[in-house]
Amino acid sequence: MPLSGDHSLPEDLYSADAVREIDHYVIDQQGVDGFELMQAAAASAFRRLVRYWPEAGRILVLCxxxxxxxxxxLVAANAVRHGLDVDCLAVAPTEKLSGDARKAWEKAVEDGVRVRELADVDESEVSEHFTSAGLIVDAMLGTGVTGAPREPFATMxxxxxxxxxxxxxxxxxxxLNATTGxxxxxxxxxxxxxxxxxxxxxxxxxxxPECAGEVxxxxxDTDDWARESGQRPLARRVDWAGIHKAIPRRPRAAHKGRFGHVLIVAGDRGYGGAGLMTAEAASRAGAGMVTLATRPEYVAPALARCPSVIVQGLIHGSELPPLISAADVIVCGPGIGQGAWGQQMLQQVVASGKPRVLDADALNLMASRVAQPAENQILTPHPGEAARLLECGVEDIENDRIQAAEEIRRLFGGVILLKGAGTVVVSGAAVPDIINGSNPGMATGGMGDVLSGILGSLYAQLGEAHLSASAAAALHLAAANRASETLGYMGLLPIDVIDALPRVLVESERGSMAGKGGKGAVED
Known part of the structure; x- marks a missing residue:
């Protein structure tokens, strides 16, 4: 359900501890009354409530x-003062309230909110509250949660x-864990x-993203104090609308040599489509030239699908060095398998020392062997591949995605792009990035190949690994969202995302040309 209103968000993302420290700084160091701050928060939340659900009907507030x-x-008090129908349940006994929370309860009661103690309400009545509610306000557990909620919170x-x-x-x-998700x-x-x-x-x-909905x-009015508090952001929120501005516009006298030559090493027997999708995505994302090194039997299908790509059929890794020497960036891994062919290809790529993007089976091969760290490489694991790289379980990766990405970087160097809802990008040069958003339609085979192609293309064009990784992940998501507008989620295919790339890029190009004197020329 799309919600109305302004959803502009700042870039800085903090841990739960950091937000609590900012809160303490505002109250203790700047002299802001804590209860007044609570009232301001409740008033702003109520304004959002009315904006999003102007005809909510009966409102159930759980505290x-x-x-x-x-x-x-205080949200309940605001609602009652505005004549709304409110049920308010004290999930935790009000006798346990203290400080500003107790003042809030007293204010609500004073303003006419009928607060019922959950312990005094029988099961059927609780069920009736949920059934009759047109909107539920969740104010039960805050940022201090680190484990599973206990009763009665779990039931509510x-x-x-x-x-x-x-x-x-x-x-x-x-x-929800406020720090790790x-x-x-x-x-x-x-x-x-x-x-x-x-x-x-x-x-x-x-x-x-699944639990929070629209944020x-x-x-x-604490922006300046948050900066003054000295709390360092844990990560930076990134989306395509913001990051595309960091991609330089193309000059009128542009030529293909200015936008990089990407070599795609992909597609052992049975996986020819992986190489094809990676190469086409790299082309659609603006690479000046794209070469695909794959099995000989996939040359004709690749040329039929994407004739602008140079396609070379290789039988042995010894045939790869001439192609590597002509490339600016290499993408290796999609569909290469873990057999002799894939091993030979990866060995040649790593030995070249050239900037590279390693994905899929390249990561699986790295996990089974000792690999030398390299600062000019970008690794793009999904949680399963990340678990193999760290020799742990997938749940260990998901328990703290930023920490997991940082540990992979410690072992392998470069930039780590940990895929998933809220993709994480970690490097040694900047605060980690979290890509804002998710798309369930991307949960299908081949989406990672498309991302690798986009990433190789942007790396060749921009030359900066961290920026390229974050921009590629944001562009990949934006294209998937655009394709989903007409195709939905269940039927979304990687080729649909590739086809949507120009539609996303053209809007960015038009935006960058505003006030620049007209359309930018693109030369063959």
Whole structure:
């Protein structure tokens, strides 16, 4: 469900601890009253509630014991003052409330909110609350969650997810780890989340995008203090709308030599399509020249599909060096297999020392052998490949995706692009990037091949590995989203994403040419 309103978000993403420190700095060092800050948060959350669901009907507000619960009580108070029909359940006993959270409860009661203690409500009545709600406000658990929610929170979270009504999460969906985006048990699946003070990294990676829904941010006028607090962002939020501005526009006198020559080494027997999709994606993403080195039997199909690509059929790795010498960037791995052919190809690529993108079976081969670290390489593992590289389980990777990517980088160097919802890009030169968004239609074979082609193309054009990796992941997602607008998710294929690339790029090109004197020329 698309929601109305302004969803512009800052770039900086913080850990839960960092946001708490910023909050303390604002209150303790800048003298801002904590209860006033809570009131401002609740008022902004209520404004979002009305904007998103102007005809919500009956509103069920679920409140916990901490400041997150305090936000909920004040949201309920705002709703009652505006004449809305509100049910408010104290999931944690109100006798446990203290500080600003207690003030919030008292204010809600004073303003006419009927707060019911969950312990005093029988199971059938709780069920009726969920059934009759037109909207549920989740203000149960905040940023301190690190494990599975305990009772009665787990039951109430389950009720939220089973209800027909949408859920608005206050600051964070209950049960979600604010730093890593992991879930350890029942976790609210919200339609939207309104978060405050600093964007939490966990909202944008791992299970975060699935649980948070559409994210809105309210700084509560603390932007300058957040910077002054000295808290370093854990990561940077990246999307195509922002990062495409870092890609230089093409001059009118452009020629193909200015945009790089990409060599794609891909496609052992049975996997010819992997090389073809990688090469076509590299071409569609703007590489000046693309050469595909693949098995001889795939030369004719590749030329039929994409005649602009130079295609060479190779039987043995000894045939690869002349092609490597002509290339600026090499993409190796899609469909090369783990047999002798793939091993020979990877050995030649690594031995060349040239800038490279390693994906798929290249990563699997690296995991089974000692590999020398290299700073000019970009590795693009999905969680399974990352687990093989680190000799651990997939769940270990997903428990902290940024940490896992940083550990792979420590072992192999270069830039690590850890794929998945909220793709993570890590290098030694910059704060990690998290690509904003996800698309369930991309969960199909071949999507990684398309990403590798886009990445090789941008690396050849830009020459900077971290920027290229983040821009490629953002462009890949933007093209998938564009294709999904007409094709949906279930039927989305990698070739659909390739076909959508020019439609995404043309808008960016037009934007970069605004005020530049007209259309940019592209020369053969």
């Amino acid at each position: 916990g014991a901490g400041n997150n619960g305090g936000d909920g009580y 979270i389950h009720g939220c997810n089973e209800a027909d009504a949408p859920v608005l999460a206050i600051d964070l969906p209950s049960g 992991t879930v350890a048990g029942e976790t609210v699946r919200a339609a939207a989340t309104v978060t405050f003070i600093g964007l939490k990294a966990g909202l944008f990676t791992g299970q975060g 809105a941010f309210e700084s509560l």
